[in-house]
Amino acid sequence: MGSYYVPPLDRLVEKFESLPGIGHKSAQRLAYTVLDMSREEAQDFAAAIVEAHEKIHTCKVCCNLTDGDLCPVCRSATRDKSTICVVEEPKDVFALERAGDYNGQYHVLHGAISPLSGVGPDQLKIKELLARMDGTVGEVIMATNPTVEGEATAMYVSRLLKPLGVKVTRLAYGIPVGGDLEYADEVTLQRALEGRQEL
């Protein structure tokens, strides 16, 4: 930086740089954007950060993010209580809700078992899931990611659930809609063949 040093600007650039996927140049650009905002816009931005952080916590039933006691899904009277879809992260719930086809409950594990990253079953919301098996739940859909970690987590959880007499299913593997066979990897194609359906 040579002799040029403006502490409040450097601090803001540093804060942006600490966010995932944002390098030094992008952080500078974001900081300049903040300086170009009106006073009100900048204060709104700061308030949104504090407010989100203060008001949002996990739903005491499904562990998804919410600003109320229960999340909107757990609160809803119209959603099927007998099916629970288990996902890794809150953003997976948003993705499934966007798809719009599912009308059951969710459970967010907040991660996947990953020995390499030091994440074991105890750090996930697995006992909260087991606590929900009170006889009203007929099916648990494992919708963890199609990765080694997601797969291992699905297997681990299903082994805990099956002895309780719950049906455990897994999302189908196959070629993505709108994709191109040419670009599908071998494992996906094998799974798509194995899971073929009669027309």
Added chain:
Amino acid sequence: MGSYYVPPLDRLVEKFESLPGIGHKSAQRLAYTVLDMSREEAQDFAAAIVEAHEKIHTCKVCCNLTDGDLCPVCRSATRDKSTICVVEEPKDVFALERAGDYNGQYHVLHGAISPLSGVGPDQLKIKELLARMDGTVGEVIMATNPTVEGEATAMYVSRLLKPLGVKVTRLAYGIPVGGDLEYADEVTLQRALEGRQEL
């Protein structure tokens, strides 16, 4: 989003999405990062935004960003007062200071003349630059970007300065150090040939 809606989270995602170069997915990821911060970190982040916005303004001499009355360069007693390097944006000053070779003054225009974007000479800090020509300045280096707009701005400013008896120079064009001739465009190669230096 289906039925899932958490207002404080959506507001934060929206704020991040309004920043340049940040799409919806990145904005979501940044919002989740904020939620994962400690209470103190989130408040620090918010405070950095408000503080930078409140404390930073333009230097009354060179129009660069600063939190004082004068910027560190204008304040410095050890820097050469007889040379002014004219740049488009504050980030260009940071780039030149990082290079470390330059020991003169700066002047930040806050943009370049661009009729297509509706930016004329009056929106730039050109009269502030002319006001600095009090006889102590011997050379003005035009370091606007090597684009059509930067070029036009350099020409425009130099025509105003020359009648005042000031020497006006332009950064050299040529092949970038560490670059590859093969990938240099024709215009750059032409300029590099024109500007060749004896070894």
